[in-house]
Amino acid sequence: MIKKQVLIGDQINNVIDEIAALRIHEFAKFPYLYDGTLEYEREYLQLYSGNPDAIFITLRNEKNSLVGMLTACPFAAMVDFLGDARAKYLADNKKPKDYFYYGEIIILPDYRKELNLNLAAEVDRHALKSGYKKANMMTVVRQDDHKLKPDNYKSLDPLFSRLGFKKTGITTEVAYNTFISGTDSRESTNTMVFWEKEFF
Helix, strand or coil, X not given: CCEEEEEEHHHHHHHHHHHHHHHHHHHCCCCCCECCCHHHHHHHHHHHHCCCCCEEEEEECCCCCEEEEEEEEEHXXXXXXXXXXXXHHHHCCXXXXXXXXXXXEEECXXXXXXXXXXXXXXXXXXXXXXXXXXXXXXXXXXXCCCCCCCCCCCCCHHHHHHCCCEEEEEEEEEEEEEEXXXXXXXXXXXXXXXXXXXXX
């Protein structure tokens, strides 16, 4: 049986290291190829815990192991951590303060059937209650013929579309330690594309 927990604002501090470990593990895989560290993760996740409108929904299995999460917070609290995203939004006549940002949607493969539209809808309701009418998120851009792309890779783009998001033409460049082989990594600039939706 899967147990769900909703954490708001500084309640997130109780699970930061667990969230960090899950992010490092899952984002090491294609397409993100992220070679993360606990130190960096703590700095990043404190952007959430320091914001009273941030929300984490965690999923745990019968052994109380973390098997999934949805994270979100005001985009204005996160935007300066995301390359030149602020400048890109302003250039497109959009205000970062108008958006609620979906940071992560991670569910371990054996538990992905547990991710349904109701979980995302819970984040949407929280965003609406906090005064937001729009949401955004971003995904990494990779070439279809990338050498580290697994033969059985399935894009999550259809999932994001089911959650109501539409891919925009807004991109930003984010630098992080990126795997260039199965074991070697180096700091590289990665192109990220934004997705958006409006609440109705």
